[in-house]
Amino acid sequence: MHHFRRTLVTSALPYANGPVHLGHLAGVYLPADMYVRYKRLKGEDIIHIGGSDEHGVPITITAEKEGISPKDVVDRYHRMNYEAFSTCGISFDYYGRTSSQVHHQTAQEFFLEIEQKGIFQKKTEKLFFDRKAGRFLSDRYVTGTCPICNNPEANGDQCEQCGTHLSPIELINPKSKLSDATPELRDTMHWYFPLGRFQEQLEGYINSHEGDWRSNVVNYTRTWLNQGLKDRAITRDLNWGIKVPLESAEAADKVLYVWFDAVLGYISFTREWASEQGEGERWKAYWQDPQCRLVHFIGKDNVVFHTLMFPAILLAWNERRQSNFYNLADNVPASEFMNFEGRKFSKSRNYAIYLGEFLDKFPADTLRYSIAMNYPESKDTDFSWQDFQNRTNGELADTLGNFIKRSVDFTNARFDGAVPCESTPEEWNSLGINWQSTLEQIDLAYEEFHFREAVSLGMDIARAANRFLTVSEPWKMIKIDQEGAAKTMALSLNLCHALSIILFPVIPDTCNRIHAMLGFDGRIEDRCLQGKSLVSSLLLPGLKKGHHIREKSEILFTKIEDSDIAPELEKIARLLAETEKHEAAVEQRSVEFKPVISFDDFLKIDLRVARVIAAEKVKKAGKLLKLQLQVGAVTKQVLAGIAKYYTPEEMIGKNVVLVANLAERSIRDEVSEGMILAIEGEDGRLFVLEPEGNEINGKQIQ
Numbered sequence: 266m267h268h269f270r271r272t273l274v275t276s277a278l279p280y281a282n283g284p285v286h287l288g289h290l291a292g293v294y295l296p297a298d299m300y301v302r303y304k305r306l307k308g309e310d311i312i313h314i315g316g317s318d319e320h321g322v323p324i325t326i327t328a329e330k331e332g333i334s335p336k337d338v339v340d341r342y343h344r345m346n347y348e349a350f351s352t353c354g355i356s357f358d359y360y361g362r363t364s365s366q367v368h369h370q371t372a373q374e375f376f377l378e379i380e381q382k383g384i385f386q387k388k389t390e391k392l393f394f395d396r397k398a399g400r401f402l403s404d405r406y407v408t409g410t411c412p413i414c415n416n417p418e419a420n421g422d423q424c425e426q427c428g429t430h431l432s433p434i435e436l437i438n439p440k441s442k443l444s445d446a447t448p449e450l451r452d453t454m455h456w457y458f459p460l461g462r463f464q465e466q467l468e469g470y471i472n473s474h475e476g477d478w479r480s481n482v483v484n485y486t487r488t489w490l491n492q493g494l495k496d497r498a499i500t501r502d503l504n505w506g507i508k509v510p511l512e513s514a515e516a517a518d519k520v521l522y523v524w525f526d527a528v529l530g531y532i533s534f535t536r537e538w539a540s541e542q543g544e545g546e547r548w549k550a551y552w553q554d555p556q557c558r559l560v561h562f563i564g565k566d567n568v569v570f571h572t573l574m575f576p577a578i579l580l581a582w583n584e585r586r587q588s589n590f591y592n593l594a595d596n597v598p599a600s601e602f603m604n605f606e607g608r609k610f611s612k613s614r615n616y617a618i619y620l621g622e623f624l625d626k627f628p629a630d631t632l633r634y635s636i637a638m639n640y641p642e643s644k645d646t647d648f649s650w651q652d653f654q655n656r657t658n659g660e661l662a663d664t665l666g667n668f669i670k671r672s673v674d675f676t677n678a679r680f681d682g683a684v685p686c687e688s689t690p691e692e693w694n695s696l697g698i699n700w701q702s703t704l705e706q707i708d709l710a711y712e713e714f715h716f717r718e719a720v721s722l723g724m725d726i727a728r729a730a731n732r733f734l735t736v737s738e739p740w741k742m743i744k745i746d747q748e749g750a751a752k753t754m755a756l757s758l759n760l761c762h763a764l765s766i767i768l769f770p771v772i773p774d775t776c777n778r779i780h781a782m783l784g785f786d787g788r789i790e791d792r793c794l795q796g797k798s799l800v801s802s803l804l805l806p807g808l809k810k811g812h813h814i815r816e817k818s819e820i821l822f823t824k825i826e827d828s829d830i831a832p833e834l835e836k837i838a839r840l841l842a843e844t845e846k847h848e849a850a851v852e853q854r855s856v857e858f859k860p861v862i863s864f865d866d867f868l869k870i871d872l873r874v875a876r877v878i879a880a881e882k883v884k885k886a887g888k889l890l891k892l893q894l895q896v897g898a899v900t901k902q903v904l905a906g907i908a909k910y911y912t913p914e915e916m917i918g919k920n921v922v923l924v925a926n927l928a929e930r931s932i933r934d935e936v937s938e939g940m941i942l943a944i945e946g947e948d949g950r951l952f953v954l955e956p957e958g959n960e961i962n963g964k965q966i967q
């Protein structure tokens with residue numbers, strides 16, 4: 266394996282148009298944080314870069330909806346998400362924003378570099394234009410009726426009701442969200458990035474990581490490669506974003522597409538971090554030194570942007586250069602999704618637990634632990650309140666917290682708060698755990714992004730330690746065997762110390778409190794491993810004979826009562842009921858077509874434009890109107906079940922669509938020589954179809 270001198274970790278940039286929820290935490294931010302904390306613990310050179318993605322159409326739409334500026338929107342969510350991450354202990358070295366000046370410069374630099382090499386292509390396409398607003402409308406700015414489910418408020422890119430991906434021109438009755446005007450199609454020119462140009466290089470890149478990347482990441486990327494990479498637009502007609510840095514008229518009012526700009530944020534923010542450190546050029550050691558390892562933490566919905574598109578941008582930069590080459594990612598540990606009580610998180614349905622709200626009620630470490638135990642490494646997992654309560658009470662409070670507190674309290678009560686004797690690593694095997702191989706496994710699990718395995722092995726040790734203390738009964742033993750009790754406590758305290766290190770990447774705040782209870786000043790990460798792995802650091806006991814612990818213990822975890830989560834469960838029940846009601850409505854509205862017929866079958870139906878020349882109610886048949894229809898030179902009588910909705914007077918003079926060759930039927934002693942077409946609207950109300958045009962009477966409809 267390549268030896269790296271330092272590591273750069275990036276976390277997917279959350280979109281500054283809403284608060285982050287627990288699904289985001291589970292997929293990206295917590296795993297990234299556990300990884301960097303583990304590496305820092307070993308004293309490795311590592312930085313963690315993140316920030317807000319602040320451009321793109323949804324932000325301008327939110328701004329217009331609320332009557333505020335896009336800047337107001339991104340300010341709000343940048344602050345909100347940054348605070349939630351801080352409270353959760355996500356330890357970024359730098360958390361930037363793509364609206365910053367440095368980022369605008371970086372993205373424009375990339376654009377110009379690639380433009381000057383002649384790599385981009387320009388293409389003209391047709392796009393909806395709002396004449397009233399004087400602007401081109403990107404997909405999200407067009408609304409209309411979904412052709413699939415008839416949802417009258419479908420978006421130009423997707424119908425939220427039935428989930429179908431749409432293009433704005435597919436919408437029935439398209440409307441501009443800016444002015445309600447019906448938009449018209451106009452030509453517009455855009456820059457495209459020819460991904461296919463890098464197909465071979467990217468295939469080589471992916472092949473070279475076959476064994477070390479997660480198979481779902483490789484497989485998903487291969488699907489794209491196998492289909493052949495297509496050109497991708499990198500500019501849009503929008504007034505919020507990074508301007509295309511050219512003076513020409515065709516560049517006016519165009520900004521960089523957010524997919525192109527956002528991934529470059531990682532570079533911009535590392536630059537900003539370096540400036541903040543007072544070493545402006547230091548960022549190059551992380552991006553352009555081949556001895557630095559680049560790792561992107563993302564969710565599975567972001568894979569190809571990090572395995573194909575961002576690498577392609579960097580390859581385009583690197584092409585024909587003499588120096589300042591960018592590194593491509595060494596790993597992209599994309600996660601699967603974490604669901605919530607058996608269903609997908611959904612921002613639009615408000616079916617989510619937002620990180621900030623959660624942390625207002627429960628401590629960060631209980632959440633971090635629960636989520637780490639359910640880390641969606643290779644398949645989707647689930648967060649449930651019940652599981653959260655069980656893990657907090659059973660594993661954190663009753664097992665880990667209880668073991669630490671009993672060890673500290675008993676040492677204070679009976680051994681004057683000092684480690685009573687030496688404890689050797691060999692004794693640690695009396696727990697029934699092979700200490701060395703367990704530690705090797707934990708090291709490897711953290712190194713290779715198997716976070717659930719790392720935290721599970723840590724909790725296994727806590728369980729074994731808690732059992733050991735209970736079974737050893739030092740409070741009884743001390744009366745007959747002072748030395749035996751002393752050995753038990755020396756081992757227990759060293760286990761407390763070991764656990765505070767092993768679990769530190771997962772529950773850092775708790776582990777620092779354990780560390781303080783054990784009599785240490787400062788933070789764990791500042792003193793512990795000093796360049797060693799967990800194995801080499803913990804094979805020597807951390808606490809020697811005579812080491813003084815703190816006089817007072819503390820309760821590390823408060824149990825979660827049923828009454829604490831009752832309101833949350835109620836809320837879920839309500840949201841689920843709403844979702845189900847909504848889904849039932851969608852199902853009703855979705856279209857189920859009749860079996861296919863041939864064109865010849867269709868031609869058998871003779872549809873004609875007819876005019877109602879007389880109409881009356883049918884006696885003893887309240888629903889029926891008897892209509893006399895003029896069809897060219899012929900007159901036909903038709904019975905129609907529309908009496909509830911149309912008076913005879915209203916019908917006279919209307920043009921209707923007649924099925925002219927339908928077999929005759931008799932109803933209530935009256936003959937019907939055909940049928941007229943009508944649509945059933947809401948509540949069963951019928952609307953007669955009325956064809957429009959001049960001189961159309963008697964004409965065939967086809």
Ligand SMILES: [Zn+2]
Nearest residue numbers: 411414424427
């Ligand atoms: Zn739809």
